[in-house]
Amino acid sequence: MPKPISDPVHRQHRSQLLSQVQAEIQQYRNQSLHRAVLTQLVQEAPPLKMRRNWDIEAKVGNRPSFRLKAGSGVIPIFDRIGGKLLILGATGSGKTTTLMGLTKALVKRAIVDREEPIPVLLKLNTWSPSQAIADWIVNQLQAKYKIPPDMSWYWLDNLQILPLLDGFDEVEPAKQDDCLQAINELLVGHLCPLHLVVCIETATYKHCQNRLHLNGAILMKPLSKKQIRDYLIKAKSRELWLNIEDNASLMKLAKKPLFLSLMALTLEELLVESWKRLESLEEQCQYLFNAYIRRQISRDYLSKNPTQTPEQLRQWFSWLAQQLESENRTEFSPQEIPRDWLQTPEQKKAYSLRMRVISGIIWGGILLWICIGAIRGSIIGVISGANMGLIWVLVTRSFSWNERMEQFILQSVLSSKGYLPWQYRRFLNHGTQKLILQKVGNQYRFIHRLLQRHFSQM
Numbered sequence: 001m002p003k004p005i006s007d008p009v010h011r012q013h014r015s016q017l018l019s020q021v022q023a024e025i026q027q028y029r030n031q032s033l034h035r036a037v038l039t040q041l042v043q044e045a046p047p048l049k050m051r052r053n054w055d056i057e058a059k060v061g062n063r064p065s066f067r068l069k070a071g072s073g074v075i076p077i078f079d080r081i082g083g084k085l086l087i088l089g090a091t092g093s094g095k096t097t098t099l100m101g102l103t104k105a106l107v108k109r110a111i112v113d114r115e116e117p118i119p120v121l122l123k124l125n126t127w128s129p130s131q132a133i134a135d136w137i138v139n140q141l142q143a144k145y146k147i148p149p150d151m152s153w154y155w156l157d158n159l160q161i162l163p164l165l166d167g168f169d170e171v172e173p174a175k176q177d178d179c180l181q182a183i184n185e186l187l188v189g190h191l192c193p194l195h196l197v198v199c200i201e202t203a204t205y206k207h208c209q210n211r212l213h214l215n216g217a218i219l220m221k222p223l224s225k226k227q228i229r230d231y232l233i234k235a236k237s238r239e240l241w242l243n244i245e246d247n248a249s250l251m252k253l254a255k256k257p258l259f260l261s262l263m264a265l266t267l268e269e270l271l272v273e274s275w276k277r278l279e280s281l282e283e284q285c286q287y288l289f290n291a292y293i294r295r296q297i298s299r300d301y302l303s304k305n306p307t308q309t310p311e312q313l314r315q316w317f318s319w320l321a322q323q324l325e326s327e328n329r330t331e332f333s334p335q336e337i338p339r340d341w342l343q344t345p346e347q348k349k350a351y352s353l354r355m356r357v358i359s360g361i362i363w364g365g366i367l368l369w370i371c372i373g374a375i376r377g378s379i380i381g382v383i384s385g386a387n388m389g390l391i392w393v394l395v396t397r398s399f400s401w402n403e404r405m406e407q408f409i410l411q412s413v414l415s416s417k418g419y420l421p422w423q424y425r426r427f428l429n430h431g432t433q434k435l436i437l438q439k440v441g442n443q444y445r446f447i448h449r450l451l452q453r454h455f456s457q458m
Contacts, residue, residue, distance in 0.1 A: 034097070297434070
């Protein structure tokens with residue numbers, strides 16, 4: 001049984017968590033490609049409500065599927081099926097955007113009504129088969145939102161958590177069926193939440209043997225020719241529309257909202273006739289990403305860093321993407337660079353040497369303090385020096401000084417080898433401003449997993 005939680009503590013943690021989720025949604029929406037189209041091309045200031053421009057097909061129980069009305073949100077379907085919903089769609093079809101819109105509405109409800117469960121956005125790629133989903137949720141609430149486990153277990157036991165699960169497509173294929181089974185076990189257990197939403201790519205879900213025992217599903221439909229035309233004309237990209245309307249492969253690419261937004265933003269960098277001559281959809285996709293990268297790696301950053309080149313920026317993004325892909329991750333913190341990012345014996349030797357040097361300087365300073373007291377012949381001085389050494393050790397431990405020192409040295413080694421710039425956070429923040437990266441809390445990620453994969457292969 002969870003420990004009793006006092007009402008003031010409960011209210012404090014609830015308010016904290018809702019504020020964090022609300023900020024996460026706002027960050028995502030502010031850093032979306034669709035918003036960039038609205039502000040930069042449509043020139044809405046401030047941008048109006050971020051309307052979806054794709055159709056959604058809903059399936060409730062065994063009843064025939066139906067299309068949602070244009071402009072209508074997902075919340076009516078969520079309510080109609082009792083809040084247990086599966087969101088399906090192709091890569092780049094608007095699944096995560098739809099999930100964020102639903103989360104925004106659910107957060108508003110939870111702020112107004114304390115009886116409503118707290119929506120939390122969690123990425124399933126951090127789950128492992130050794131964990132029950134309830135245990136994993138508690139661990140994630142602590143890691144991502146700093147919620148104490150006792151509080152999380154209390155919420156789960158009282159049906160006060162509404163899990164919104166994304167990132168299933170990043171779970172290792174061999175573990176995906178186990179993951180679906182673990183979610184189903186949560187749905188029939190005593191900790192089954194009132195509501196649960198899972199977001200999965202359609203092709204990935206089709207390849208799984210297990211099926212989620214949810215009450216209904218919605219499917220992101222490809223954009224129609226008319227929707228593509230209206231979007232591009234509104235975004236002042238009529239020339240692009242005239243060039244692609246009769247090209248079957250480029251129209252296939254434009255049917256996904258992700259690529260349509262990229263096309264609109266990248267028009268000035270596109271040599272459409274050369275683009276049309278590419279033989280495969282994959283090549284056309286790579287061409288579009290390369291054009292987008294050229295557009296976003298801007299002169300304003302380079303003018304403040306005259307020793308850096310566009311090629312260096314691409315290399316730094318590429319190296320970062322390679323590390324994330326090798327670990328099957330999409331998010332990272334510049335304060336938590338893993339030690340295994342040091343890939344050569346030379347780098348590991350440089351790291352160990354710098355750690356020993358800095359540690360030696362610190363402990364040498366402590367011993368020097370003690371020796372000065374001894375030379376003066378003062379027992380009090382020796383004791384004082386020893387006490388100062390003890391205080392120093394306690395202070396550095398209490399403020400995670402050792403971890404910060406390790407991170408500083410890791411960054412210095414990787415920077416000296418050219419894998420990342422010295423002013424790393426400034427570089428990441430610039431990547432966020434230029435919509436190559438997104439920042440959520442203290443974590444950074446590429447604007448889409450496809451862009452991360454593209455950089456990793458450059």
